[in-house]
Amino acid sequence: MxxxxxxxxxxxxxxxxxxxxxxxxxxxxxxxxxxxxxxxxxxxxxxxxxxxxxxxxxxxxxxxxxxxxxxxxxxxxxxxxxxxxxxxxxxxxxxxxxxxxxxxxxxxxxxxxxxxxxxxxxxxxxxxxxxxxxxxxxxxxxxxxxxxxxxxxxxxxxxxxLELKRYPLRQKELSSPVILGIIGALSSQKGHELVLPYLKHLPFAYRLLIVGEGELRPRLEAQVRLLGLEEQVRFLGFRESNKILPKLDVLLVPSKDGEGSSGTIKEAWASKVPVIASDLRANLELIEPGVNGLIFKLSQPETLVEELVKLIEDDDLYFRLTQTGFKEVLNFxxxxxxxxxxxxxxxxxxxx
CATH class of the missing domain: 3.40.50.2000 (Glycogen Phosphorylase B;)
Known part of the structure; x- marks a missing residue:
C-alpha cells in the first residue's frame, strides 16, 4: 500500500x-x-x-x-x-x-x-x-x-x-554513598521541590544527581542551599540519559502531573536500574509495585524515604526489580x- x-x-x-x-x-x-x-x-x-x-x-x-x-x-x-x-x-x-x-x-x-x-x-x-x-x-x-x-x-x-541498544546495562555493586538520580526537565510538574526536603531523613549516605535544564533550576539550587544539601545534591545540566543511568543505583520519578508514558522509567528498565515513581495514573500504567518498580504517594511524599530504605536494605527486592523491569521494556x-x-x-x- x-x-x-x-x-x-x-x-x-x-x-x-x-x-x-x-x-x-x-x-x-x-x-x-x-x-x-x-x-x-x-x-x-x-x-x-x-x-x-x-x-x-x-x-x-x-x-x-x-x-x-x-x-x-x-x-x-x-x-x-x-x-x-x-x-x-x-x-x-x-x-x-x-x-x-x-x-x-x-x-x-x-x-x-x-x-x-x-x-x-x-x-x-x-x-x-x-x-x-x-x-x-x-x-x-x-x-x-x-x-x-x-x-x-x-x-x-x-x-x-525506546531503542534498547542505546542503553548500556548497569554493571556495578551498590555504591557507597548510594547514587540516586532524577532525569528530566527542571519544571514544576517533575516534582523535584516536593521530594528534596525528605531526602534529609535518609538513614544512609547518598548523592543525588539532578539531570536536566529548565526554568526551575535557580529555585531548586536555592532550595538545596536552604536545606543544607550542597554536598549531597549535584546539578549536572542536560546530559543524555544513556550516559547517566548506568552510574545510578536508583532512579527517582517524582512527577506531580502531566506525564504521558514515562520514557525515563523505560530507559531505567533498559539499563537495569530500579525505579521509584510517584503514584500518578500514568506511572501506575507502567509500574506494578514490588514487581517492576516501587511507588510512593504524592499525598505523602515522606513515603519516598520508606520505599528507598526498603529497596536499599533488601538485596532480593533490588535484584528482582531490575530483572523484571528489563523484561518489561522488551514490550516497548x-x-x-x-x-x-x-x-x-x-x-x-x-x-x-
Whole structure:
C-alpha cells in the first residue's frame, strides 16, 4: 500500500517527544515508507535528521501555531508532493496543522498526544477537532480525549518506545554513598521541590544527581542551599540519559502531573536500574509495585524515604526489580511502536 507521511514537530529542544519522532522516522524508512519532516528552523530535531537521516526530505518552518506563512508553506509543500498523512507530535504542531487542513482539506491528520494535562482553553481543544485519528501514549490520555467528546472509535493507544541498544546495562555493586538520580526537565510538574526536603531523613549516605535544564533550576539550587544539601545534591545540566543511568543505583520519578508514558522509567528498565515513581495514573500504567518498580504517594511524599530504605536494605527486592523491569521494556521497543502506527495508517487508508 503506497502512502507518504509528513511528521510535524515545532519544538526547539530535543526532549522525549522529539526523540520519538526521530525513532519513528528511522523505523518507517526501514519499512520503505515515504517520510518527511517539517520542523522548526534550526531546531535540534531538524538538524539531527539532516545529519543522520539525509535521505529524509525536511521543511524548515517558523515557530508558533499562528504563523500563517508557515501554514501556507507547509500546505503548498504537502499538495505539491501529494502527501497522504500529516502526523503531529506536540501542541504547537497541532495548532499549525489546523490551518494547514483548512488550506488543504485532502490531507489526513493524525495527532499524537504525549501529555496528560487538561486542555487549557477553547482553542487548545478546538485545534484537535479536524483530525481523522488521535493517538494517546497512555490509557489516561486516551480516556481524557474521549471525555472531551472526540470519537472513541478514532482514539488509539500507542505507547512511546525506546531503542534498547542505546542503553548500556548497569554493571556495578551498590555504591557507597548510594547514587540516586532524577532525569528530566527542571519544571514544576517533575516534582523535584516536593521530594528534596525528605531526602534529609535518609538513614544512609547518598548523592543525588539532578539531570536536566529548565526554568526551575535557580529555585531548586536555592532550595538545596536552604536545606543544607550542597554536598549531597549535584546539578549536572542536560546530559543524555544513556550516559547517566548506568552510574545510578536508583532512579527517582517524582512527577506531580502531566506525564504521558514515562520514557525515563523505560530507559531505567533498559539499563537495569530500579525505579521509584510517584503514584500518578500514568506511572501506575507502567509500574506494578514490588514487581517492576516501587511507588510512593504524592499525598505523602515522606513515603519516598520508606520505599528507598526498603529497596536499599533488601538485596532480593533490588535484584528482582531490575530483572523484571528489563523484561518489561522488551514490550516497548521501536519496531513494536512503528508496527502499531503502520496498522493505524493502513486502517485509515482502507476506509477510503
Amino acid at each position: 503506497d502512502f507518504s507521511v509528513v511528521h510535524l514537530d515545532l519544538g526547539k529542544e530535543y526532549r522525549g517527544g522529539q526523540r520519538q519522532v526521530f525513532y519513528l522516522l528511522s523505523s518507517q524508512l526501514e519499512r520503505g515508507i515515504k517520510v518527511a519532516l517539517a520542523a522548526r528552523k534550526n531546531s535540534f530535531l531538524l538538524l539531527k535528521v539532516q545529519e543522520e537521516l539525509p535521505q529524509v526530505p525536511v521543511l524548515a518552518l517558523g515557530g508558533g501555531e499562528f504563523n500563517w506563512l508557515s501554514a501556507f508553506k507547509l500546505a503548498s509543500w504537502i499538495k505539491k508532493n501529494n502527501c497522504t498523512f500529516l502526523h503531529t507530535h506536540e501542541a504547537r504542531a497541532v495548532g499549525l496543522s489546523f490551518w494547514v487542513k483548512k488550506l488543504y482539506p485532502q490531507i489526513r491528520l493524525i495527532h499524537t498526544r504525549r501529555v496528560s494535562y487538561p486542555f487549557r482553553n477553547w482553542w487548545s481543544k478546538k485545534k484537535y477537532t479536524l483530525a481523522e485519528a488521535w493517538v494517546g501514549v497512555s490509557k489516561e490520555i486516551c480516556a481524557y480525549l474521549k471525555q472531551q467528546g472526540l470519537p472513541a472509535s478514532r482514539i488509539f493507544s500507542i505507547p512511546s518506545a 521497543q521501536v519496531d513494536k511502536m512503528e508496527a502499531k502506527y503502520f496498522q493505524l495508517y493502513t486502517y485509515l487508508l482502507a476506509e477510503g
